[in-house]
Amino acid sequence: MKNIIDIQNLNFGFSKHKPILKDLTFSVPKGSIFGFLGANGAGKSTMMKLLLGNIPDGSNSFTIFNQNSSEFYPDGFNKIGSLIDSPALYDHLSGWDNLLIVSRLRDLPGAECERVLTLVGLWESRNMKVKKYSLGMKQRLGIAITLLGESELLVLDEPVNGLDPGGMVEIRKLLMELNKKHGITIFISSHLLQEIEKMITHLAIISHGEIKFTGSMEDLEKQYMHQYITVGLFNASKFVNEVPERYSPRIVDTNTIELKVASKKEVANIVSGLVGKGAEVFGIINGGGLEDWFMEITKY
Incomplete structure (x- = not known):
């Protein structure tokens, strides 16, 4: 299977006169971490609710695991874990008991609770009351619940929203590990572009x-990525002529050169060449990135 999700010409609105989703077409490759990105109100949550069957898809405009939603659900929930907004947890119970309740409802063995708590790094905190968990720990527990039953696809709506920088790093590392080590496909929505880009x-x-x-x-x-970057290096005037003219090198000040590049590979090659000529490079400032590209793509 090449794609976990295939969406073709999907249109949706609660009213015929106010469409929310307009002719959506895209695919989520198996084994990817797929970012569904947009500003608040762009239609992200509506699309996710359609994917999860919370809103009926009368047009059969998308497939999950090569089945349309009417065929896929409810048995398909054994393959999908989802977390929309913040997890619904019992604060007066321990992390272990929260998982145990869900596992029993799904007729899963208790060993599943141990497996997923270990995966998300909460095994040592399993007996702590959830009300004492940090926001990051609660989010990890919510992700643990989505992993019960060995989910092949996680659908996560704004999973780092409201977390402090440390919590964001925790969740990012966890999701990347689940993807790389366990082959789980992750479909994630966010408007926090600098974090999601990583x-x-x-x-x-x-x-x-x-x-x-x-x-x-x-x-x-x-x-x-046709953009300008600045390279910080000592004695810029000595090395500016070592940069090929196609990169439009320009001295900004004594220790800075501005260049126009089209890829990260070009940046690496330029810096490698400068160092090979004896330059002491101490910094690179990228003039672009996902946030800048997002603004350019969505400005019309």
Whole structure:
């Protein structure tokens, strides 16, 4: 199976006169961390609710695991774990008891609770009352619940929203580990672009209910990374002529050169060449990135 999710020409609205999703077409490759990115109100949560069957898809415009939603659910929930907004937890119970309740409802063995708590790094805190958990720990516990039953796909709506920087790093590392070590495909929505850029492999950008870009991060970089960067190095005037003219090198000040590049590979090659000529490079400031590209893609 090449794609876990395939969406073709999906239109949806609660009213015929106010469409929320307009002709959406994109695919989520198996084994990817797929970012579904857009501003608040762009249609992200509506799309996720359609995917999970919370809102009926009368048009059969998408498939999950090669089945349309009416065929896939309810048995398909054994393959999918989802976390929309913040997890619903019993604060007066321990992390272990929260998991035990869900596992019994799903007729899963208690060993599943141990497995998922270990995966998310909460085994040592399993007996602590959830009300004493930090926000990051609660989010990890919510993800543990989504992993019960060995889910192959996680659908996560804004999983780092409201977390402090340390909590964001915890969740990012956890999701990347689940993806790389356990082969779990992750479909994640977010408007926190600087954080999401560090983990996703593929993405779709939605604005006002329409897909403005879809593809891999490499595709996005190739299409939009024609940008200026600044390289910090000592004695810039000595080394500016060592940079090929196609990069439009320009001295900014005594210790800074500005260059126009089209890829991260070009940046690496330029810096390697400068160091090979004896330059002492102490910094690179990137003039672009997902946040800048997002603003350019969605400005119309």
